[in-house]
Amino acid sequence: MSQPTGSDVLSQAAAKYPDQTAIRDPDRDISCSFADLDEGARCVAVGLREIGFEPGDHLTAILTDSVEFLELMFACAHAGLVFNPISSRMAPERLAYVLDHAESAGLVFDTQCQGTVAEVAAEDRPSTLIGVRTDGSLADHAYSSLGQSSAPEALESGHEYHVEIDESDPALLLYTSGTTGQPKGVLHTHRNVVEATYASLPYNRFRPTDVNLALGPMYHVGPLLCNILPGLSMGATTVVQQEFDSAVTLEWIESEGITAMWGVPTHYRALVDDESISGRDISHLRMLQYSGAAMPEAVARRCREHVPGCEFVNAYGTTEIVFGTVLFPEFHDDKLGSIGRAVPKAEVRVVDPETADPAETLPANEVGELLVKTPSCMREYWRNPEATADAIVDGWYRTGDLGRRDEDGFLYFVDRKDDMIVSGGENIYPAEVEDVLHDHADVTAGAVVGVPDEEWGAVVTAFVVPDDESLTADNLESHFLNSDAIESYKRPRRYEFRDTLPMTQSDKIDRQALLESVADE
Template identity: 35%
Template sequence: MHNQGIGTWISRRSMRSLDDVAISYRGRTIGYRELSSRIRRLAHALADRGVTAGDRVAFLGNNHPAFLESLFATATIGAIFVPLNTRLAAPEITFALEDSGATTLILTQELRELARAGAWSTDVTRRIVVDGEAYPAVESYDEVLASGSDTEFDVPVTADDPAIILYTSGTTGHPKGAVLTHGNLTWNCFNALIDYGVSAGERVLLISPMFHVASLSMGALPVLLQGGQVILHERFDPADVLRTVQAEQVTMLSGVPTTFQLLQEHPDWETTDISSLQHLTCGGSTMPERMLAAYEQRGLSFSCGYGMTETSPGATAMPPRMSKEKMGSSGIRHFFTDVRVVDQNGRDLPAGEVGEIWISGPNVIKEYWRRPDATGSAIVDGWFRSGDLGYFDSDGFLFISDRLKDMIISGGENIYSAEVESIIMELAEISSVALIGVPDEKWGEVPLAVVSVHPGAELSADAIRAHLDGRLARYKIPKQVVFTDELPRTASGKVRKADLRALYAAERSAAGTTSQGGHR
């Protein structure tokens, strides 16, 4: 084959796994041979409609077989897949479509209105709806797929060619498109196969959306590469997850601390047979001791990890047998990845000293989409500057200390303060604002806005949230707004966010504040 990218994976695997189940969804199963056929037909159908190598094909939808079929079909053509976060507001969808230059949008029926609002002013000329009937200017996915030839589709694709553009929240108010190559995704899978022991008999239940790189690259792709089974859930529901684990004999489950907490707190936890589970991977933040203990009582251990979109996403992983002994650590370097902790001059620091975490390896991006400025500042001599602070212990285990980029991680979702602050500052009454993350029992942390207004001005917290509603994803909107006369600043005028975090985290903890209900 001329195509050396991920687009050939299912075709190659189907010759070995034949009719073994590849994907389960809503009670329906798709075998590897059928999946390979569907991918070939979709690739031909997209090519017949003008999609060529290098074109961008966007997908707006929750976990669905069409997501994976579209990814592999796009990769078969040599085009670039752009998965969109379904939790974004319409203006954020518009930005991603405009910035990527996507001309094809595949969407699920339930997100038809969001797609319409987000794509109407962009260069998208082809729209295809999944699980829905065709309507003016929009084709039916099933009809498109049926129109394609079931013959081999082989064009030259190399490991260095772009496969996916994933948008990360911007530290300067605009998201950046991280370009993951076919090689990045492949080497990340190799890391997962070695460090997590993914096998051919794996049955992974995806409870996190695949538009996040962790669910896609640490769950779906390595399991499909090995010939295992991917079970798709569109949304996270603790009761449904527990039922599925027992009924489908799930062996692998990935999530963030919040998801595992909600599973453990569910009334069905004690009576559900979870003996099939072998691999539990957790990212986003470290697992609290009480949660580790609760799962250990059921004979389960976690492999917590550290990474980001730009590392496809794995940088480190915790060997499960060490999760208790090295509690609070994000583990050791992935097998094919290197990690350093350096000072402000880029010099390696000894064990125990905190510095910036730098990462390199074949799973690390080479660039941001059409952002040479951002690429140049983030990548130094092949090392990706994470913007996170941490240290190694004497055994080589990484501990995360803080974030240089003021990023907030809420329930596994990344929130960058600058993006939210820039929209809040549009309100004429506000003189300054700082968004910080404060501890939350359910979500790990949630955004809190500290605001000062101009003398004589009046503004309520509800008014601020109303201004953000529809402009940003709900999880980015501050759960609490605090008004103050003046924000603490350094001599150079920068807001001292560390002081704010210390103050309001302590107050929130003392008040025992917990976000009620879902904020997704």
């Protein structure tokens, strides 16, 4: 018996829930049933083969979140192509690099991204360009025309381009943020995709009646493989929001009957801070999933004030492993801040960061590097065997994340190993300083970095977005000195006030940009 592949996730759902709505885009006022989405993906697969794509080719997509994004992903799976979705905000120079490094045979882009594609030199673009709802001035083919002339007959007769796909074949090529250098290409197989999708089900707890909204862009592994695909596999409806807007999100929660959401804590803070929330009926929300950071207690409390019955689920993962741990609702409040325990079929160990020996785990509450072994772990870094060998040792993926395990077996993310600050010979983790910083009522957002210093090695520096313009460094200094949650020597010695914090394309704070902003001061 052959193992399921990426396309089977949708095909099997379409067989069980053909007439239910798979995707809804309120902005465009369009909906697509499971049967229509599956047939559309098959038609596009035929069209891609007709215009010259061969199994194994890499197809890059620079698209905003849309019905077409998901349809194209499944079309690539049917046709045996490797789907390479990238950030719709990617700069032209970075796009040119990815197209070259990924050895892309084609590029799919939409109206919002056409300007970026146009800025890439013609010789740096793939030979085949496909436009989604574009004016046709740059594209060789219109996405809407793919397979339209021949696919219906081919599907009806069963004479589709037949591609034998093995679970070990590549399916997804995802690029990391590359904040300190060029991004790495993370290659996932069909088995990785399927394992991640089905391993997510116990914590997502989707029902066929659910209406699901992922607040992160689809090119991210979190919303795509840990939320959207699991939801589709269970017959849930996915609502598409191109750009996060708290007021619009609240409107849609009410009007679309959203019952489940995925986001990062920043999203949920923005929702409870939005003044329009008091006028919205969002009582049908039952599940709030998040990852990327710990949920501040104040944000969780305020969410429950508006939706008393909602449950929280926290998951931990990376682009390379998809995800490895989950904190279930039953433990969420008692273990707030934890990333939970390993998911089914995965193992997580805390080891010495210097040796990373999986055979020598550290005792409870001792901080070390998190190693993860899971069937959803990437096959390799594309065209980078050295980085692959460094990252995967005896089947264990070195996350580069520091964490600890408590006496009950619950894991906690401490910080990125590379972000640790050594000041005056002491190890200081930015996350523990940021936790105290965010406890101040007048701090909207904050980030902590170590600014190089000749005397101390590094100075703990806090970048703060104040909620109240009267907030001063002295106020924050008093806040830290009066806190029982952190030792005084770990407190910031310098404060920088900002209107906003720079973000990476993965919607994480760009610490390198913060460091560079004060490098010459």
